[in-house]
Amino acid sequence: LHMQTVVAKQQSIYNVAHRGASGYAPENTMAAYEMAQTMKPDFIELDVQMTKDGVLVVMHDEKVDRTTNGTGYVKDHTLAEIKRLDAGSWFNNAYPDKSKAAYVGLAVPAFEEVVAKFGRNARFFIELKSPEKYPAIEQKLLQILEKNGLLDGVDQNPRVIVESFNRDSLLRMHQLNRKVPLVQLIEYKTPAVVTDAELQAIKQYAIGVAVNGEMMDRAYVQQVTANGMQIYVYTVNEKKTMEKMARWHVTGLFTNYPDRLHEVLNRK
Template structure:
């Protein structure tokens, strides 16, 4: 009788564990938007090692097994979408002034790599000198369907029509449509209006709402419920996350991809809190942490 009771208790324990931590199904492994997936998003490419937002940075990120490469968009004077984080040219090129005041041809003359060698002499390489600012189309041409793209509409108020141009480019490269891989392209923005516009232009294109630290502190359940109507996830400043707000965000069925997480202790802390991915300048480091992480 005692053995039977022990057997029942053991079986109940296994059942409880399976209920709380169900195994990741084969279907979930292939679904980039599954809450069971933990995603590595290469922030501006492998920007901890290579000049950010360059083709070389994205190639390096893919070699480091990043799930996504991140693209920030700006628009030139002649209406071309380029991949650059800042609205100004000064920090990451040898140019100066606002992107919107230069044509694509003028921006193509700039050096987008030498600044990295100067800022990080211990990581400097001769091949970084003379790297170009890529256009969105050039990145999509180069990687095609062999990459997953996490694209941010930067300063959309400054660039009217940015969303339409983005959708047109994705369509041209056959990266969106009924039979495309779910989640191959995710659009993110701090601008709720920009995401709503994307949602109106293509309701099947997943969007993620970026959030500043102070927004997380005051986020209510009703605001999160509203976010769920147009976005699949939230992208907050990682420093603002704690057990309580992670639980609250995840309870609304939202994916959670904080930015920008660059140290192993922070990566492990966030995984323990329950995030579903991170933005990092060091995709190889997070890939290593994921492999050794056990829930």
């Protein structure tokens, strides 16, 4: 009976495809999200930045250098300029064993393109990556979510969660629309410790926290849960760690390998 209970709880852990199925395809591209969707995650995660002409695009870094053939800041490029970049070839060069001809010349997607493509068939974990660099990015994101119906039924069955390391940005988001579920990202450089008071302060605007896995222990998970909050863990790619986090009953895991997480959670 005990084992059945454990398995049942494990299966309810949210599988969050981190930057898409980014272990297999160039992160934050349509190819990564298409591949992720074949693995049926609970959420697809994406990072958003804003172009010079105010368009939200899906990219992890503030600069285009690492994941495209361009250079410089996203905010100094127009969407048209960003669209000319190749966001796939870097992956082929970095991971020859996973490279595919189809990745050459992949474009940086606008956030709305990903929404348009997967809207009704996906749930989105959206990271406001550097909101301090992009005035009013919260309003812009909210407008897109509303326009595309992603906040319909948000009380019963949320289709989006917005996450950020930036507390002020989450507070602004919360002020603009109290219904959007928010998650406070935290990165611990030393063993993770948090007080109930700190968690209750976060609970004023967020449904939970997402923390880096290496520095976190079971007691931390229990403390967050005891405060009535969700706990997500990033970025978990090894099966052994997935198993451990499942035993600890975290709310969800961010992984570059959604298929691996399914294997771990469905193992009888």
